[in-house]
Amino acid sequence: MSHSKTDAAYNAVPTLDGSNYSWWAQTMELYLLSKSMWQIVDGKITKPASDGDSKNAWIEKSDAAKGLILLKIREDFRGDHMQSDAPKIWTDLKAKYGETSDSQIFSWFCEWYKFSIPGSQSPQKEFAHWDLLVSKMANASVKIPEKILAMQLVATMPPAYANIVPLMVADINKKELTVEKVKSYMLTEWERKQKPGKKALANRISAVQRKGNAPLFHQQQKASQPTASSSKQRADQPQQQQQQKKEK
Structure with missing residues (x-):
């Protein structure tokens, strides 16, 4: 895993504030x-009793996890x-903040219940x-049946779908x-609706460009073509010059 990907994964971890345990x-x-540290934090790999490389390696990983x-x-x-x-810190945090309050669960439920999907x-x-x-809610032991979850998504769909x-x-x-079926149906429908719009926009831009270029092209063509009067003037010039010489 690259350093940038590691940083991105760590940045995704929220800061514990007591309400989001x-x-x-x-x-x-x-x-x-x-990072291969979880088994130490979880207590599955315990600290070796005797001094040596194994104990030092455990302490090093525990300190890294602690940080x-x-x-x-x-x-x-x-x-x-x-x-x-690290194992003691994890246990203490779980004991203090691991029990989600009913008021917090109710807040999540209300937000989920009022959920809406935009059509734009x-x-x-x-x-x-x-x-x-x-x-x-599931992590707080409030598990809503799959059927109810799916029907709730259907019920929140705007007229656009x-x-x-x-x-x-x-x-x-x-x-x-x-x-997953509801999400798939909606995403497919949204993508389908975008394709005609993009095509129509491209056609409109193309039409505007054609209309804008045509007058300029014709003006250039017109300017580059000699007129009948200018051609006649150039043809008469030698005769006029000869007449002037005779008069002199």
Whole structure:
């Protein structure tokens, strides 16, 4: 894994503020797994009793994990954990912040319940936020059945997606509707709607360019072609000059 990708993964870990423990713990665990430190933090690999290379290696990894964890918790939370090793810090944080309050769960539920999808832009961003809310509630032991989740997405669809409603109603009747199917239908419909618009815009631009270039072209052509009067004037010039010489 490159340094830039590692930084991006670590930047994705939120800062623990006391109210977001479930999401923080999940993303921090994934990051520690990617750095081969999770088994030490989780206590599966314990600190060797005897001195030696194995013990030194354990301490080195524990210290690295400790730094990563403490950098991602609120600054005023760090004081109580500076003297502890990584496994102890993880256990203490879980004991203190791991129990999500009912008020927090209710807040997530209300946000999920009022969820809406815009008809004027791609739904991908909204889907990501919706997934996050569902994940937070699931981590707090509030698991909503797949069928309800899928039907909620259908119910929040704006009129712009009316064309795909029959597909989803058919899946509901066949008991085959899933969250992933609803998302796929909507993303496909959104992409389909964008293609004609882009083509029409390209055609309009092309038409404007053709109209804009035509007058200039004709003007240049007209300027470069001699007129009948100018040709006659050039033909008469030698005769006029000869007449002037005779008169002299």
